[in-house]
Amino acid sequence: MSMNNYYSTRKNVFERIQDASTATKLLMSLLMACFTGLMAQVIIPLPWTSVPITAQTFAVLCSGLFLGKKYGCLSQILYIVLGVAFIPWFGGMTGGLEILLGSTxxxxxxxxxxxxxxxYISEKYAEARSFRKMVAVIGIANFALIYIPGLAGLALWMSLQGxxxxxxxxxxxxxxPFIVGDIVKILAAASVSKVFLPKD
Structure with a gap:
């Protein structure tokens, strides 16, 4: 395949996803929720903390890239709601409200x-889909938007435990303990953006 064909195919696939029907996008959100649940089972437990290393963050980062702000966000809401309700697909094949109210x-x-x-960024700014810019965007999402509520929740949970x-x-x-692994996941997600998302 020539580079021109590659760029054309990449753009066509992206536009088909963006222009898909609401029902199709809902299905893709559900599939991304399933992918997040699957990646959550890739676990490296650590002896000094109740928060393990998992691969689910990679799925979270990719959900926004492929599905955009609305349906990417919806995929993670589905992941949480279904995990709380009846599907044990949080880390370690766990589920239920106690996980949402727990340390993680x-x-x-x-x-x-x-x-x-x-x-939001990948939809609104096509030029931001380049590798370098997406490393910055995904880095902010990972280290600020995930860790700030995550660490606050961990502190609250520990306080409630006395x-x-x-x-x-x-x-x-x-x-x-998770910085090195997160950097790898950030670089991997930025690579996904570089390879699969059009830049115009």
Whole structure:
């Protein structure tokens, strides 16, 4: 395939997704929720924190890229709602309201915000779909929009458990161990944007 054919095919596929019917977009949101649930089962537990390393963040970041702000955000809402209601597809094949109200609940809320943000930028600014710019966009989504509510939720949960902790403790439990893995996921998602999304 020539580069011109590649660019043309990439643009046509992207436009077909954008112009799909509401029913099709709802189905794609559900499929992305399923993909998030599948990636959540790729787990590396850490002995010093209740927050494990998982691959689900990669799915969250990609949801906004492919589905845009509205349906990317919806995919993460579906992931959370269905996981709370009856599908055990949170990390470690867990589910239920106790997960949302537990130590990782804030991160789940951050997934919705991050997906919307990435979708908004990728929809509104085609030039932002380049690798370098998307690294910055996805980096903000990951380290600010996911971690701020995530760490706040972790701190609240620990407070309710009666634990004594400092800001450093929270960062060591909920952020520092995951930085390298998150950088890898950010670079991977930015690569997805570079390869699959048109730049005009």
């Amino acid at each position: 609940g804030g991160f789940l809320i951050g997934f919705i915000i991050a997906s919307y943000f990435i979708g 634990a004594t902790f400092t800001v450093v403790d929270i960062l060591m439990m909920g952020l520092v």
